[in-house]
Amino acid sequence: MKISKKIYRNKSKIFLLAGTLAFLSCQDYLDVDTDKDNSTDAPLSLLLTNIEVSVDNTTDFLNYTGDILQVYTHQMVVREEQDQYGTKVNNINVLNEWNNTYLTLTNIESLINQATESGDMVYVGIAQLQKAYLMSVAVDLWGDVPFTEATQLASGGIISPKFDDQTEIYAAIMQLIDTGKANVASDTGIQKPSDDDLFYGGDIDKWVKFANTFKLKLYNQTRLSPNFDQTGFDALITGGNFFTSNDDDFQFNHYNALSPSDERNKFFLESYNSTQFSTYMSPWFYEILKGVNPNIHFGNQDPRIPYYFFNQLEDGQLPIDLGDPVTGNPKADYWDASSGFFTIRFGSIGPYRDFSTENSYTYPGIFPTGGRYDDNQGGNINAMMSGTPGAPAKPTGIAPHRILTYAEFLYIQAELIHVGKLTGNETTKLRDAMEASFDKVDEVVIANNAPQDIPLFTDAAMVPVKTAFIDGVINEFNAASEAKKLEIIMTQKWVATFGDPFDQYNDYRRTGYPILANPNSPTQEYQLNNGDAFPLLDSQTVLNNPYPLSFYWPQSELEVNSNAPTQKVTLGEYRIFWDIN
Secondary structure: OOHHHHHHHHHHHHHHHHHHHHHHHHHOOOOOOOOOOOOOOOOHHHHHHHHHHHHHHOOOOOOOOHHHHHHHOOOEEOOOOOHHHOOOOOOHHHHHHHHHHHHHHHHHHHHHHHHHHHOOHHHHHHHHHHHHHHHHHHHHHHOOEEOOOOOOHHHHOOOOOOEEOHHHHHHHHHHHHHHHHHHHHHOOOOOOOOOOOOOOOOOHHHHHHHHHHHHHHHHHHOOOOOOOOHHHHHHHHHHOOOOOOHHHOEEEOOOOOOOOOOOOOHHHHHHOOOOOOOOEEOHHHHHHHHOOOOOOOOOOOOOOHHHHEEEOOOOOOOOOOOOOOOOOOOOOOEEEOOOOEEEOOOOEOOOOOOOOOOOOOEEEOHHHHOOOOOOOOOOOHHHHHHOOOOOOOOOOOOOOEEEEOHHHHHHHHHHHHHOOOOOOOHHHHHHHHHHHHHHHHHHHHHHHOOOOOOOOOOOOOOHHHHHHHHHHHHHHHHOOOHHHHHHHHHHHHHHHOOOOOHHHHHHHHHHOOOOOOOOOOOOOOOOOOOOOOOOOOHHHEOOOOOOOOOOOOOHHHHHHOOOOOOOOOOOOOOOOOOOOO
16 A cells, blocks of 8 residues: 555544544533533534535545445456455555444434434434434445444443344334434424535435435345345335435535635545546446447447546557557557557556556546546646646546435336336336436536536537437347346446445445456456557456455454454455345
């Protein structure tokens, strides 16, 4: 791991801990003054804002597990330990995720207790819904985790909380969602959230829709489990009131503000604002989008490519850093001469994998990060970011952290219809989901305030391009087997949620889709052919670890918690209860 990144991550961890402890100690900081007329509790509004900033960190990039999950879902490649699924026990991002979860839960309990005492039940309900979300993520990543005894150090003196059974936690989460929804819908209390609610601005109707849509997501996730609650599922479907447009998306908006803290998208900061490039774009993902993978969407190039990736190299431009203009040898682990796409492969042991080629790498684009739209003109990112004279203006970094969106809800419905859990037309629902996904790209582009002229998919010239692509997918879907249909639904959901890899990780574990790159496959892994004397060799990629079905528990937690379980032997064996695939 790079030393600079480790230092940064540890600093971030210290700041997170210090900030949270400041709230945790709010009841004690005036112990020397027993003035009964002045509250020593943090205001509800500040608690809520602090909680939601921390919820945004959950499974995000930069310091958290987004860096790992994006590799596990093959939309990003790295040189670090998560390559070949090699994440270790003491991984700092996993530890940060764990600490963020439980420090945030402590703040949530403070908010619930204070707001309950004051009768401000909308605050209580919002806190409960975010507690449900955090605990669902914790179970999905680790399995059994502390729940019933968590955050009870101050109130109950519990220093070693037990690890609850994951199925029991999920059952409690479902109940907590109902309780939180009822408290939000009650609209009770003198104090009501507004601007301090960074997700929905205190909009009760949107929080209720989120509660229902989130619960449907969890039901879909557990649909293969033997203890699937069919009665509860049926009641949820009957009640309805789910997301109805992209305007309902549960997301954390980022802005181009640098002070007092950097508010730009964290995937952007990880990529564009880093002193050393580390977010390589997956060539497997790229080839599916390009329509050259022979097993899915073949011959149907996705028009979102220039919104998803930015190529520093122009079409046909030999890689700047290492390319040999005399022999024509690109000296690249993966370089597509037709587009300038330049990266490294998952599990690569090729001779050019570890060279520094800062001026050639393809960056994540405007949709996942708020970065640069690829206008086929190339351009050096370092020059843009440093304001070099003559270089294009730097990208803004304005893009939301998408957590649960309307498009995802539609893909969930398409899946549920396909497997017989819902009634409806799966083809129509898939088309609706894809339309919403393209609309989301437009939404991100409009909000980005980019220093470029960027076409929208609603533009007259782009509508037929989008329609032709969607029609191609639908035609492929209608001609497919039942298994292939599920693969197409999950693949398009995977494509649509680029930049938010957490649910993609869950989807792959429970369905086996989308199909991911496999260096051990007997078939050709990549289809790249530049027609030169330097072909891509599949023998230069290897895979020596099983697919990780969960994360290691932080070793530091196991060492101090006398009620903790024994560490997992391998990540290829410990399954989450809903992973029946």
